[in-house]
Amino acid sequence: MAVTQLTIFHYNDLHSKFDQWPQLVSFLEDRRTADTLYFDLGDHADRTHPATEVTRGKLNVRLLESLQPTAITIGNNEGITFPHDWLAELYEEATFPVLVANVYEANGERPDWAKETLIVEQNGVTVGLFGVTAPYEELYPALGWQIESPIEAAERAIGKLSGCDVIIALSHLGFYADERLAERFPEIDVILGAHTHHVLDEGVVTNGVLIAQAGKYGQYVGEVTLSLDETGVTKKEARLHDLTHHTKSEATLHVLRSEHEEANRLLDVTIAETEGYGSDWFGPSPLGDLLVEGLADWCDADLGIIPSGVVLEGLERGKVTLNMLHRICPHPINPCLVTLDGKTLRRFLDDVQEETFTTMRVRGLGFRGTVLGEPSLYQVEAVDGHYHVAGQPIQDSRQYRVATVDMLTFGPLLPYLADQQRRYYMPELLRDVLRETIIDRHHLLQKE
Known part of the structure; x- marks a missing residue:
């Protein structure tokens, strides 16, 4: 031929x-x-x-x-x-x-x-x-x-x-x-x-x-x-x-x-009215705090840990629409429940607060933001240099149910999390959790 x-x-x-x-x-x-x-x-x-x-x-x-x-x-x-x-x-x-x-x-x-x-x-x-x-x-x-x-x-x-x-x-x-x-x-x-x-x-x-x-x-x-x-x-x-x-x-x-x-028209649906929530990747982030609390409830977890960079901007006072939530939280990221012993949990908390982690620019893993940012935490605080969960010091032998985002468990960012027992919540995305949390909080405010 x-x-x-x-x-x-x-x-x-x-x-x-x-x-x-x-x-x-x-x-x-x-x-x-x-x-x-x-x-x-x-x-x-x-x-x-x-x-x-x-x-x-x-x-x-x-x-x-x-x-x-x-x-x-x-x-x-x-x-x-x-x-x-x-x-x-x-x-x-x-x-x-x-x-x-x-x-x-x-x-x-x-x-x-x-x-x-x-x-x-x-x-x-x-x-x-x-x-x-x-x-x-x-x-x-x-x-x-x-x-x-x-x-x-x-x-x-x-x-x-x-x-x-x-x-x-x-x-x-x-x-x-x-x-x-x-x-x-x-x-x-x-x-x-x-x-x-x-x-x-x-x-x-x-x-x-x-x-x-x-x-x-x-x-x-x-x-x-x-x-x-x-x-x-x-x-x-x-x-x-x-x-x-x-x-x-x-x-x-x-x-x-x-x-x-047409997409913007269809997403222009008001779900709530709020007093507004600020967002800061390297400072107080009320919207990130709201999201991590909602995530912990969603996953029935003992505590929650998410990078604040998953929230791209805050919410002004007034109406909240689906379009706003899509813009604020665009990532195809799923909720994840990971079970960690106390020693691994402390390591996780230390790692997500390291400057090399908080300033990391991530491409892929579902992340559509800029940098990871400092963590938004729920039910976690540091007392005299030691981590406490729900007011109690972390115990090495205890198993803790931690609500987080799936991207942290895939391996490239924190490899040891890929070896832990975990459950992915699918097909729900992070913005679904944010939407339901805002709606629940809005209903509570109205009742008050």
Whole structure:
């Protein structure tokens, strides 16, 4: 066969940051042809954006539908920040394939919205596709899903695609997991990656497998070109296109403005009137204090500990609307109850008050703020240099039920918390706790 070229466009981790979406649409409309492939690699939707929130992600699917991707996979934002029914219904009107080989219903059946593999033919070349997403083993079951090892899922999928000229993995595993995937399966030609937001200008070749990833938020579109002859793939090239100064799709700008206005209208619902609550990441934070007290009640805990930086701003005196709460607490973060002995609890309290912790700028883990800030505490005080809980000194041998935020227990920030007994409250988000706490406090004030 003569030398054939296959052109692929890809991007990842938009996170409902729609500022660059009109440029991305314009770029793909200009550059795509009937002979190119185009993929979204997950985390297109993020509940941080009010229009994603009020449409339960359907806006994101409509935006994708207008571009007709060859296929997509899901990220952790679709997988573990959406309630089960949101994800189950998310793609019901989509005509493009959603490839996820390692997510199942609780009964072990593949969801209606997901396909394990897909084979497409392009210029006489058969292209085998499969998708895998990051295996959050504690979180998917809490939402009514089963999650499988991506290695096991990939092995099964690759077996089904073994007769294809090209095999492409749509991965929302992260760059380092992609490298492990490449080491394990050299028969994959290309891994289109996501999750860790790596900017791979020319891709990375591991064990003969080209790994491509295009940053985040739609700043880049990746382009992969494969050359094939009768022996198979002979050349693999990757590059990134910076969309910062690319022309914008006027039609897309109009759609986004309209959707944002409608979302703000739907969230303009008053839930309470308050005297106002201030917020300070490095000083007294009445709103943070209110939230941590509500969180402890929500989790039926002995005490509460949260970084004050999860509250982005305070509340002025007067009406409180859902839109305000979404702006103040936009994170897709869940309540968490962790059980600690007294010694570990003291360590936790010391660590969250260290300057290196309070001034840390965090990206990911569900956090959508700036810095972590000093902790807001409930039922905790220091007396003569010793911590007390509910007026009693902390005892080493006692087990304490601590209400906190899930992001602190994932490992990167405080690794020892990942080894403790814990329970995640899902699908409730932190702003749900804040809403219910304000409503309860408002009712109490009215009764008084």
